[in-house]
Amino acid sequence: MSVLARSVGNAFRNKVRTGAVVAVLAVAIGLALSMLVANQAVAAKVAELNTSVGTVLTVNPAGGQGFEGGGEPLTSAQAATAAAVPNVTSVVGTQALRLSNATAAAAGQGGPGGQPTAALTTSLTAAVDAGTLGNRNQDTGTTGTAQPARTLSITATGIGAEVDTTGKALEITDGTGLGDYTAVSDTAILGTTLAEKNGVSVGSTFTINDQTYTVAGLFDAGTAFGNNALYLTLPAAQALAGLPDELSTMIVTVDSMENVDDAKIELQSALGADKADVTQGQRNLETAVSSLDSVRNISLLAFVAALGTAGVIILLIMVMLVRERRREIGVLKAIGAPNRTIGLQFVLEALVLVTLGSAVGAAVASFASGGIASALVSTSTTSTTTAGPGQRGGGGGAAFGGANQLLTSVTASASPGVIAAGIAAVFGVAIIGSLVPALLTARIRPIEVLRGE
Known part of the structure; x- marks a missing residue:
């Protein structure tokens, strides 16, 4: 039987455990992908603000505004x-x-x-x-x-x-x-x-x-x-x-x-x-962009944390599987299977679980990323406006002026490119997390395993 076929079969050996592991991985991976999508959306909004409204000045006749006022x-x-x-x-x-x-x-x-x-x-x-x-x-x-x-x-x-x-x-x-x-x-x-x-x-x-x-x-x-x-x-x-x-x-x-x-x-x-009045249309936009930068940093940290959580889950699962299959590993080594083959089997088994978790997680991210991005932006702008000087009661929302509407219009779209990049990072973490327990198989001596049996 090929290493790949044996790895897939082992992944589904205990269907209840496999389902539980996939569910936990799906939550972690879905959160990681959602945070990555939110990060990309906020970064795009910051770029949009910096290249449009944030760099625009309006010049009016001195003392005039629209159809009102005097001046030349x-x-x-x-x-x-x-x-x-x-x-x-x-x-x-x-x-x-x-x-x-x-x-x-x-x-x-x-x-x-x-x-x-x-x-x-x-x-x-x-x-x-x-x-x-x-x-x-x-x-x-x-x-x-x-x-x-x-x-x-x-x-x-x-x-x-x-x-x-x-x-x-x-x-x-x-x-x-x-x-x-x-x-x-x-x-x-x-x-x-x-x-x-x-x-x-x-x-x-x-x-x-x-x-x-x-x-x-x-x-x-x-x-x-x-x-x-x-x-x-x-x-x-x-x-x-x-x-x-x-x-x-x-x-x-x-x-x-x-x-x-x-x-x-x-x-x-x-x-x-x-002769002229020079004004900046979004006077508090620098503060607004700073707020969005904070959201971007938070979403990036959350992505790394969720990615790390997925890695830890994989590590713990694979350590448990290695200990559970010591006899199997000992027998394989006794009949001549090299350590790299046995290690590859566990890496592929981990990747099977991660693939299933990523499929479910990507679906979760496609639905949840917009809500998460909006919640992050809303929380950040609310805390900034209510903390601003001179704000009283419910007046904090005016701190950004017209920029507030621009801030809350962040649209998160789970594009295939972003999802693919996130899943690639997940697979990288999965390989690292599964290599550690796979290397532990090299320390298992067949004679000791068989003597214990």
Whole structure:
């Protein structure tokens, strides 16, 4: 009988014990694989934050924010100045527009306080209903007068690259982007809910101030406000606004998080404190990333611990089997079986058990890794926010600001590559754990075993 066949047969000699061993190994291996998947997911999230939101600065006109405030508008010349600042990798200019439905504009509806605005008219209707907040914000303050049903404005942004207003790449769900974002174009990309509200799709047309635009693609911003919007190329928006050289904001990307603070100071100095306000959108992101780094370290330690536990289980099982089969080993050696053959038999038997445990453990990891990753991240961010200075009662969750949503959006996916790497590590530990008792067989003297019988 071959060594492999004998090893497989020995693995199932005692089916109850084999089942118990496989179950224990499955738990340890499943936990190890889950921790490895969680570690990879958190590492990917850290990389995403470091390369997107964490390195983005926003430049607004001094004293202005969106459509509010005063100050002088930003210009293309200032964008060139910002691009020359050390550690700045890109500068994307934007031009913000407000689009009002033509019917609402004719009824005299406008901006806050009911005052007419210079907003452009469009054939589109906002995807978000005015509701209580919208009607309250647009109330004229008159009483006893029936107010018409109001329609919210649509946010339109002319932009110089395929990114959103936070500097992250737009997630195009259908169609394409706008191609050359620095050229005048009659195409646009719409938020998914805005397109659904108006029954338009890729290839459909709509108007802004009687000018026809074609829908090139749809995007998903992930929020109701973000999807009630559309994007044009920067020159197209500047032409609609009649402001060919003006920018509403500038999105500045820095080469690394370590250089963000220095770049912010340099930008403010180059542009002038009386000309521009430079802000970091996720001010507490460095603390947030540090929290995720802690989760990554914890998951790595847990993976090593679970892997070590699996190794110890294998070691104890094989030691028990070697002692249990001393007579068998003695007989095999007495008839001429070399130590390496007997040792290989026990190693293969251990690998059979580990293979079964890994199959069950991989299934466990595929279901449990997402929940474990979310629990680790949730526990870490909760402990960090509640421990932050100045936090009271239930206000701790605001410590990270908008970054908190990014932190809790870690998605763990048990990819075949990660699972394969984890199982390879398990097999390595199994071989090491089974070699020790296998080497003990060399110390068994056949004559002593047979004399004891």
